[in-house]
Amino acid sequence: MTDERTHDARTEGRLPCGRDTDALVAQVADGSAEPRDAHQRECPYCQAALAEFDRLWAPVRAVADHRPRAPEGLLDEALRRIRGVAADPEFGTISDVRGRTRISAHAVESLARHLASGVPGVRAALSRLVAAGGGPETSLVGGPEVTAGVAGSSTVVSITLAADLGEDLVALGDRIRATVADGIRASTGLEPVAVLVHVDDVLL
Amino acid sequence: MSAPGREPGLDEEADRWLVGRARGGDRGAYEELVRRHRDRIYRIALRMLGSPADADDVAQEVVIQLWTAMSGFAGTSAFTTWLYRIVVNRCLNHRRGQRSHDQLADVDHPPVAGPESRVLAGEELQAGLRAISRLPEDQRVSLVLVQLEGLSYREAATVTKTNEATVRGRLARARATLMSEMKDWT
Numbered sequence: 001m002t003d004e005r006t007h008d009a010r011t012e013g014r015l016p017c018g019r020d021t022d023a024l025v026a027q028v029a030d031g032s033a034e035p036r037d038a039h040q041r042e043c044p045y046c047q048a049a050l051a052e053f054d055r056l057w058a059p060v061r062a063v064a065d066h067r068p069r070a071p072e073g074l075l076d077e078a079l080r081r082i083r084g085v086a087a088d089p090e091f092g093t094i095s096d097v098r099g100r101t102r103i104s105a106h107a108v109e110s111l112a113r114h115l116a117s118g119v120p121g122v123r124a125a126l127s128r129l130v131a132a133g134g135g136p137e138t139s140l141v142g143g144p145e146v147t148a149g150v151a152g153s154s155t156v157v158s159i160t161l162a163a164d165l166g167e168d169l170v171a172l173g174d175r176i177r178a179t180v181a182d183g184i185r186a187s188t189g190l191e192p193v194a195v196l197v198h199v200d201d202v203l204l
Numbered sequence: 205m206s207a208p209g210r211e212p213g214l215d216e217e218a219d220r221w222l223v224g225r226a227r228g229g230d231r232g233a234y235e236e237l238v239r240r241h242r243d244r245i246y247r248i249a250l251r252m253l254g255s256p257a258d259a260d261d262v263a264q265e266v267v268i269q270l271w272t273a274m275s276g277f278a279g280t281s282a283f284t285t286w287l288y289r290i291v292v293n294r295c296l297n298h299r300r301g302q303r304s305h306d307q308l309a310d311v312d313h314p315p316v317a318g319p320e321s322r323v324l325a326g327e328e329l330q331a332g333l334r335a336i337s338r339l340p341e342d343q344r345v346s347l348v349l350v351q352l353e354g355l356s357y358r359e360a361a362t363v364t365k366t367n368e369a370t371v372r373g374r375l376a377r378a379r380a381t382l383m384s385e386m387k388d389w390t
Contacts, residue, residue, distance in 0.1 A: 025379050029351060056386040059332030063251060064352050066329050070246035074260055078267035079235055113236070124218040126225070126232040162221045200225075203217040 015045040028053040029060070103188050112157045112195075115183040119176050121167040123203050126160045127180075155184065158196040165202045173197040215240075219283040226274050234274065237283070238267055244284075245291055251348045252295035254337030262298050266291050281362060288355070288363045292345055299341075335385045343378035346371050351378075 013021055019039070024046065027036060033054035040046040109127045116125035157180060163172055181192040219240070225233035238245075245266050249259035270290060277286055336344060349360040350371065357368040364371065 022376055022380065025383055026376065029379050053383060056383050056389055059328045059335060059386060059389060060351070060382055061332075062326060062328035063332035063336060068243070068247055068250055068256075070242040070263060071256075071260065074246065074263060075238055075242050075267050078264045079238065081268065082234070082271050083231055109232075123215060124222055124236060126230070126236055128232055160225075162218060201221050203215075203221060 015043075015049055017043050017045045019043070019046055019049075021049065024049050025053055028057050101189070103190060108155055108157065108184060108188060108190065111184060111187055112159060112180050115180045116159045116161060116176050119172070119179050121164050121172045122176065123162045123164055125162075125176075128158050128160075153190055154193050155188075155190045156194045156196070157184070157192055158198065160198045160200050162201040162203050163199050165204055167202070169199050169202075173199070214284065216282050216284070220279065223274070223277060223279060223283050226271075227277065234271055238270075241284070241287055245287070248288065248291045248348065248353065249295055251333070251336065251352050252292065252344065253299065254333040258298060258302070262291070262294050265298075266294050269294065285359060285362055288349065288353070289365075292349070292363065296341055296345075331386070331389060335382055338385065339378055339381055342374050343381060346374035347378040347382075350375050 015021060015024075017039070027033070028050060033050045035041040035047060035050065040050070112127040113125050116122055116127060159176060159180065161176070163169060176197050177195040180195045184190055184192045219237065222233045222237045222240075226237060242263070246259055246263045249262040249266070250256060253259055253262065270287070273290065277283070336347060339347060345364055346360060349355045349363060350357065355363065357371045360371045361368045
């Protein structure tokens with residue numbers, strides 16, 4: 001009986017009580033199958049239609065509730081193609097009596113970015129290993145022109161970031177340096193000889 | 205209308221900063237943008253196409269297309285609006301291409317089980333995705349953007365380059381179509 005009524009409702013657009021079925025469908029789709037007004041609370045046609053529409057809408061609700069995450073690694077290949085295959089040749093090396101561990105510059109970059117992004121006051125952070133090439137140590141204070149990188153068991157990391165407006169940027173820089181250096185040391189064993197922090201922008 | 209599907213954590217200001225740097229050729233900034241929106245890209249593709257395998261393909265294509273199209277992004281709208289448009293269009297093109305490919309396909313090769321089972325647990329979810337993927341294009345786009353992604357009518361109209369009344373009408377038709385399609389659902 002209920003099926004018949006709601007089927008008719010779908011095809012004819014109005015319930016026997018005169019209510020517009022599209023409005024009831026919208027009501028259910030917007031998340032409320034409960035009777036909304038005095039008429040609906042008393043009307044068997046409206047109540048049956050709302051219950052039926054709610055049942056039929058369940059699969060769409062399941063899609064709305066499903067929050068899938070992109071499969072791990074799915075977009076890495078696309079990013080690698082953009083980055084270029086030979087763009088990441090650097091490795092740091094940790095040696096001990098049991099052997100050597102090589103850690104790519106990209107791995108250290110990712111770790112540094114992740115660590116910096118988690119510091120309160122940072123809105124977005126980018127990191128890069130400054131290019132290897134054996135430049136003079138004094139260039140370490142220069143930011144972009146620094147010419148150290150991952151070499152042996154040492155690393156220099158440059159962080160470029162956007163911070164929250166109103167932050168004490170000097171204190172923020174100190175917190176980032178400490179967090180990133182400690183994190184890299186703990187996770188990789190590499191020694192961060194410098195963590196350069198460049199606040200590029202402040203955001204509302 | 206409220207936005208039931210709106211995802212928390214969007215940061216348009218940070219996006220704008222990253223887009224500005226990416227447009228200047230900063231690949232690191234672009235990678236960060238992709239990291240921030242990767243789940244959204246995948247989710248829209250899955251909802252538009254109904255198949256994880258197709259969503260995988262489209263998500264990868266979008267990441268490459270976005271990079272090459274970055275210089276064309278005027279920045280007058282939110283990055284997410286532009287992103288939605290690119291993903292939706294890519295999905296529609298993917299489906300059209302697939303349809304013509306299917307017409308050429310050898311009928312002696314039946315479809316085999318793909319990676320669909322990877323994420324599609326639950327009959328309701330599968331039934332929902334199937335029904336949505338069968339909607340006509342214009343209805344499906346409006347339903348995905350407004351009903352599932354939580355965009356306002358105005359935002360969806362901007363994405364689809366239509367107007368609010370058009371989006372509203374298409375959404376109403378999509379809902380009615382789905383109700384009709386699902387009438388045997390138990």
